[in-house]
Amino acid sequence: MTEPGIAGRTRSITVRLAATIALILAAGGVAISIAAYAYGRQAAQEAYDRLLAGAAFQIAQSVTIIEGHVVVNLPVSAFELLALAPDDRVFYRVIGPDGATITGYDDLPSTATAKEDLAFYSADYSGEAVRLASAVRRFAERGFSGQVQVVVGHTTRARAALARDITTKALVLVAGAGLALVALVAFAVRTSLGPLVRIEQALRSRDPKDLSPLTVSTPREVEAIVAAINRFMSRLSSRVTVMQNLIADATHQLKTPIAAVRAQAELAIEEPDPARLRTIARRIHGRAVGLSRLADQLLNQALIIHRSDAAAQEVIDLREVAIRATDETDHDLLSSGLDLHLELPEHPVHARGDALSLVEATKNLLSNALRYGTPPVWFSVEHDHAKGTAEFAVTDCGPGIPESDWKDSGRRFARSAGSSPDSAGLGLAIVNAVAEAHRGHLTFSRTAEGRFRVTLAVPAEQDGSQ
Amino acid sequence: MIRLRVMAALFAVLATRAWAQDVDGQSRVTQFGAWLDSASAVLTIDGSTDTAVFAPILEAFAKRVPDLAIRYREITTNELYQLAERGCSGAETAADLVVSSSIDQQVKLANDGCAQPNHSTQVKALPAWAKWRDEVVGLTYEPAVIVYNRDLVPPAQVPQSRFDLIDLLRPDDNLFNGRIATYDIERSGVGYLFAFMDAQQATTFGRLIEAFGRNKVVATCCSAEIIDAVASGRYLIGYNMLGSYALARAAGDRRIGIVAPTDYTLVLARAALIPKRAKNPDLARQFIDFALSDAGRKLLSESGLIVSFDEAGGGPASLAGVVPTLRPIALSPVLLIGLDQQTRENFLALWRSSLGGAGSGVR
Numbered sequence: 154m155t156e157p158g159i160a161g162r163t164r165s166i167t168v169r170l171a172a173t174i175a176l177i178l179a180a181g182g183v184a185i186s187i188a189a190y191a192y193g194r195q196a197a198q199e200a201y202d203r204l205l206a207g208a209a210f211q212i213a214q215s216v217t218i219i220e221g222h223v224v225v226n227l228p229v230s231a232f233e234l235l236a237l238a239p240d241d242r243v244f245y246r247v248i249g250p251d252g253a254t255i256t257g258y259d260d261l262p263s264t265a266t267a268k269e270d271l272a273f274y275s276a277d278y279s280g281e282a283v284r285l286a287s288a289v290r291r292f293a294e295r296g297f298s299g300q301v302q303v304v305v306g307h308t309t310r311a312r313a314a315l316a317r318d319i320t321t322k323a324l325v326l327v328a329g330a331g332l333a334l335v336a337l338v339a340f341a342v343r344t345s346l347g348p349l350v351r352i353e354q355a356l357r358s359r360d361p362k363d364l365s366p367l368t369v370s371t372p373r374e375v376e377a378i379v380a381a382i383n384r385f386m387s388r389l390s391s392r393v394t395v396m397q398n399l400i401a402d403a404t405h406q407l408k409t410p411i412a413a414v415r416a417q418a419e420l421a422i423e424e425p426d427p428a429r430l431r432t433i434a435r436r437i438h439g440r441a442v443g444l445s446r447l448a449d450q451l452l453n454q455a456l457i458i459h460r461s462d463a464a465a466q467e468v469i470d471l472r473e474v475a476i477r478a479t480d481e482t483d484h485d486l487l488s489s490g491l492d493l494h495l496e497l498p499e500h501p502v503h504a505r506g507d508a509l510s511l512v513e514a515t516k517n518l519l520s521n522a523l524r525y526g527t528p529p530v531w532f533s534v535e536h537d538h539a540k541g542t543a544e545f546a547v548t549d550c551g552p553g554i555p556e557s558d559w560k561d562s563g564r565r566f567a568r569s570a571g572s573s574p575d576s577a578g579l580g581l582a583i584v585n586a587v588a589e590a591h592r593g594h595l596t597f598s599r600t601a602e603g604r605f606r607v608t609l610a611v612p613a614e615q616d617g618s619q
Numbered sequence: 620m621i622r623l624r625v626m627a628a629l630f631a632v633l634a635t636r637a638w639a640q641d642v643d644g645q646s647r648v649t650q651f652g653a654w655l656d657s658a659s660a661v662l663t664i665d666g667s668t669d670t671a672v673f674a675p676i677l678e679a680f681a682k683r684v685p686d687l688a689i690r691y692r693e694i695t696t697n698e699l700y701q702l703a704e705r706g707c708s709g710a711e712t713a714a715d716l717v718v719s720s721s722i723d724q725q726v727k728l729a730n731d732g733c734a735q736p737n738h739s740t741q742v743k744a745l746p747a748w749a750k751w752r753d754e755v756v757g758l759t760y761e762p763a764v765i766v767y768n769r770d771l772v773p774p775a776q777v778p779q780s781r782f783d784l785i786d787l788l789r790p791d792d793n794l795f796n797g798r799i800a801t802y803d804i805e806r807s808g809v810g811y812l813f814a815f816m817d818a819q820q821a822t823t824f825g826r827l828i829e830a831f832g833r834n835k836v837v838a839t840c841c842s843a844e845i846i847d848a849v850a851s852g853r854y855l856i857g858y859n860m861l862g863s864y865a866l867a868r869a870a871g872d873r874r875i876g877i878v879a880p881t882d883y884t885l886v887l888a889r890a891a892l893i894p895k896r897a898k899n900p901d902l903a904r905q906f907i908d909f910a911l912s913d914a915g916r917k918l919l920s921e922s923g924l925i926v927s928f929d930e931a932g933g934g935p936a937s938l939a940g941v942v943p944t945l946r947p948i949a950l951s952p953v954l955l956i957g958l959d960q961q962t963r964e965n966f967l968a969l970w971r972s973s974l975g976g977a978g979s980g981v982r
Contacts (some may be wrong), residue, residue: 229819232953240752242730243952247961280731347701426683 158176158527165588179549184309193319196495197312198284201238202273205286208234209305210269211246213290221296227255231305235404238311244278244285250299263287265305277389277473281308348375352382364390396457403451410447414440454583456607457510457590466591468614471502471511471543475534478515482523493523496533503614504543506591511545511611514587517580518547527551528603536613542593543613546606553605584609626681646698649674651689657970658688662902665703666718667696668889668924672867673718676918680909687902696721696808700728706894707733712970713894716903718758720810720861723954729754730952734892737904741911748949749888755950757888758910759863761926762879762945763813766849766857766865769876778856780882781823788830796834796854800845803838805967809887810838813859815957815966816885816948823882828973831858836974843868850874861887867923869925879928884943889924890950 199362211231217224225247235243246257262276264287272287285306292299348371355369366383414437421433479495515532526549535544581595584607588595593611600606650672666673670693681689692714694702699719706713707728719725728734734754742753747756765784767777776794778784782908787793802810818824837854839845842864845857850872857865862877869875891910893903909915919925928943948954956962 223967225959226961227956227959229953229956232951232956236951236953239747239951241952242732242752243955244730256959281732322648 157211166346168338170338170342171335174335182327182331185285186324189323189327190316190320193316193323194312195363196313196319197369200315201307201312202286204234204237204285205307206271207304208232208245208289209286209288209303212247212305213303216247216290216301218292218294218297221294223247223255223297224300227256235305235307241307241310242279242281243305243307244283244438246304248302248304250301255301259303261285261304263302276306278306282449283307284309284312345372346372348372349378351373352379356382363552364393382389394457399455399458406447406451407444410440410444414444450580450583453513454586457583457587460507460510460590466505466507468503468505469508469511471504471534471545472497474508474511474515475532475545477508477512478519481512481533482516484517492528492530493519494529494531496531498534498536502534502536502538502543504591504611505614506611510587510590511609514584514609515545515547517584518545518609521580522547522549522607525551526553537610538613540610541613542610544608544610546608548600548604548606550604553599553607554597556597630772646692646694649656651677651691652684653686653688655688657686658750660684660899660902661685661688661690662716662906663690663692663714664716664718664903664906665692665694665699665714667694667699667720668718669693669864670923671864672924673921676910676915679914679918680906683909684902685907696724697806700724700808700859703728703892703894704731706896707731709896713896713898715890715897715899716893716906718889718891719808719811720761720887720889722755722887722890722948722950723812723957724808725755725892726751726950726952726954728892728894728960730955733895735895735897735900737893737907739908741908745911748947748951751950751952755890755892755949756907756911757890758907759887759889759919760926760947761887761889761924762862762926762943763859763885763887764862764865765878766846766860766869767876767878768849768852768855769874771817771852772855772876777878778880778918779878780880781821781827782882784856784858785823785826785830788834793834797837798853798855799831799834799858800837800839800848800854800856801831802842802845803840804970806840808867809861810859811963812887812948812954812957813885814970816946817859818966820883820885820946822949825973828970832973832975846875859885862926863923866926870923881943882945883946886945886947888947888950955966 174479192412208231211228211234212225215226215228217226220378227245232243237239239241244258244261246259246263247255248263249255261278262274262285264272269287270289271362273284274287275282275284283306285304286306288303290301290303292301337589348369351369352371352375355367364386366386367379369379373381376499381541417433417437421430421437424430424433475495475497480494482493519530519532529550531546531548533546533548535546536542537544588609588611591611593609596608596610598606598608647670651674652658664677670691673687673691673693677689681687696719699717700721702711703713703717704936705711717725717728729752734752736753737756738753740886742756765778772794776787776813778787788795788799802812802813804814817827834860842861845854846860846865846868848854849857850868862879865875865877869877891903893900893906893907897903910919916925920927928945957966
């Protein structure tokens with residue numbers, strides 16, 4: 154699946170999981186091997202130690218005192234017990250109270266102090282590792298008093314074999330479990346990646362023009378992906394819509410003024426009177442200026458719409474935005490410096506956003522107020538702690554937009570009756586778009602003094618949280 | 620009808636290629652195969668088996684290996700054991716192979732670390748009782764039998780089991796008084812082993828040796844002498860005789876009858892062991908594997924060393940009776956008990972007191 158556009162493809166989830174599981178299993182396997190070997194050794198040791206103890210006790214039990222002498226009649230059963238370790242050499246020794254060997258291998262190592270009734274120890278004897286058990290039997294007879302120590306030992310072949318056997322079986326079991334685990338993981342991965350395959354199929358089988366949200370049912374873990382896809386889809390969809398609208402708007406908007414310019418130009422061609430011709434030319438100029446502003450606004454809007462989706466939002470001080478907007482506002486509109494009052498708080502008003510978009514938006518608000526409103530105009534930046542919003546507010550003394558139109562004023566070309574030929578009414582639409590891109594809103598209100606006030610509010614960034 | 624047969628024409632095989640024979644005190648050295656000078660390898664075997672009985676398989680093996688000379692030294696089991704012990708400690712040159720009917724002594728040698736293993740497939744194929752640690756390997760299958768004189772013992776009085784024997788010996792004036800012989804277990808390793816095994820097998824042992832004591836049983840040395848004496852009529856019954864010898868003798872002497880006791884019959888597998896310090900252990904391994912092969916088994920059967928209990932058999936020795944309960948003596952450390960100084964003393968004391976000093980009787 155080497156499709157173009159899949160950048161930096163990472164290893165497949167299956168491979169990753171397999172590698173991880175293999176690593177865990179390998180580490181676990183080593184740990185379990187060591188544990189199994191230790192356990193096997195211990196189990197074998199205990200099992201055969203009991204055998205030795207049994208034999209030692211049986212031999213000790215067979216010891217009798219006859220006329221003050223220790224007499225040993227080795228019981229066959231004791232040796233049959235020892236012969237349960239079928240291939241091991243067997244050693245025994247019976248030691249009297251004086252330390253002398255009564256019978257058996259007289260160089261067989263015995264415990265230095267035979268205080269305990271039963272003791273186990275390992276030694277090297279006759280060229281092999283030997284495990285020994287020592288049992289003590291005490292006598293208090295008429296002619297004999299003291300203790301007889303019985304030492305029984307055998308080589309460790311059967312122990313080693315049993316330990317190996319236990320270890321091997323444990324490891325086989327573990328290996329089986331490991332393989333089962335791997336199979337289960339493979340199955341689980343396949344099953345859990347199933348929704349992704351379904352999503353892929355859903356996307357693949359979809360009509361290219363269909364940008365509606367995906368309706369594939371998915372487990373919770375994959376919901377995020379679907380949600381992301383759907384978010385992306387809706388953004389794509391909205392941008393497509395915006396582009397389409399923009400084109401439609403531009404067509405619609407440009408048609409009338411261009412037609413007017415054309416009509417005037419035709420009149421001008423026919424007009425012999427130079428004085429009237431100049432008048433017509435002036436009109437054409439007026440129209441052209443309006444047209445260029447309209448084109449500006451359209452481009453601005455396109456830019457802002459683009460930025461609202463694409464530009465990184467960073468923490469900015471809205472006061473700086475206000476200053477820039479004021480600076481960039483067409484100064485021809487300001488009849489005198491007194492007509493615009495910029496009111497800024499002493500402390501920074503932080504919000505997360507795109508400075509350029511906000512500057513454009515506020516410029517539009519200012520232009521509208523200066524162009525259509527009644528001076529003086531107040532431009533302020535406020536931080537509403539209660540609502541957690543940062544606001545730009547532009548207030549003028551004119552009638553503003555009638556209340557009945559407030560609802561629609563953010564929308565494109567919802568031009569109020571009083572909109573002039575050189576205003577496309579795009580200004581508020583841009584502001585509205587910027588507000589939405591910043592998860593804010595555009596509101597209209599009237600102050601207590603009856604002034605018209607337009608507010609662009611965006612969520613404020615808590616101070617110091619940058 | 621059980622036929623217990625030996626497929627041997629035993630005396631015909633005696634050392635056709637036995638070049639040299641030295642009789643040196645107790646031991647007799649016989650050489651097989653190539654001349655010592657021209658031999659590229661020499662395999663020395665110490666054994667308790669009669670040279671004549673063992674010769675066929677030695678010769679056959681000598682033929683299989685080019686330029687091989689085999690020195691076979693026949694000695695008694697006790698000497699064999701002492702020699703092997705000295706060989707183990709390095710005090711004496713060790714043989715390459717020791718084959719003894721005193722399997723308890725062989726086990727003791729292996730237990731003392733004087734043997735080296737032979738992990739061949741032939742050894743692995745043996746039943747568990749016929750080997751220990753792959754070091755002591757049973758080569759033969761020889762029952763302990765009752766030998767009787769066919770002419771002098773009426774058929775109705777032939778003991779088929781130890782119970783029969785005890786019953787026969789009960790009357791004061793019975794036929795067998797003073798005319799039963801068995802091994803002197805103080806001197807015969809095999810005799811001691813059989814007696815010690817008898818003591819473990821059944822409670823009849825006590826009653827049996829008590830009956831032996833009352834009837835002045837003669838405890839004496841050596842299978843050949845006892846069987847000869849039974850044949851000649853000096854003894855009527857020889858108890859616990861090694862079946863291989865008895866069958867070999869019975870094949871050539873119709874006066875000798877043989878019974879494998881029906882209550883149980885001990886079976887001994889003559890055991891081979893490769894000493895730790897053997898010079899040619901690989902040759903010894905080859906010999907063991909050969910003896911365990913089909914060809915080797917056939918030769919051992921023909922020598923009477925592997926006795927088959929085959930109803931369809933038509934061998935020289937046949938005996939009527941029910942199928943005997945065969946009890947092979949397992950090669951295992953359990954055999955060490957009989958060799959324990961104290962246990963041996965106790966057992967011999969019991970034996971002596973029951974037999975009432977009969978052991979010092981006729982030689």
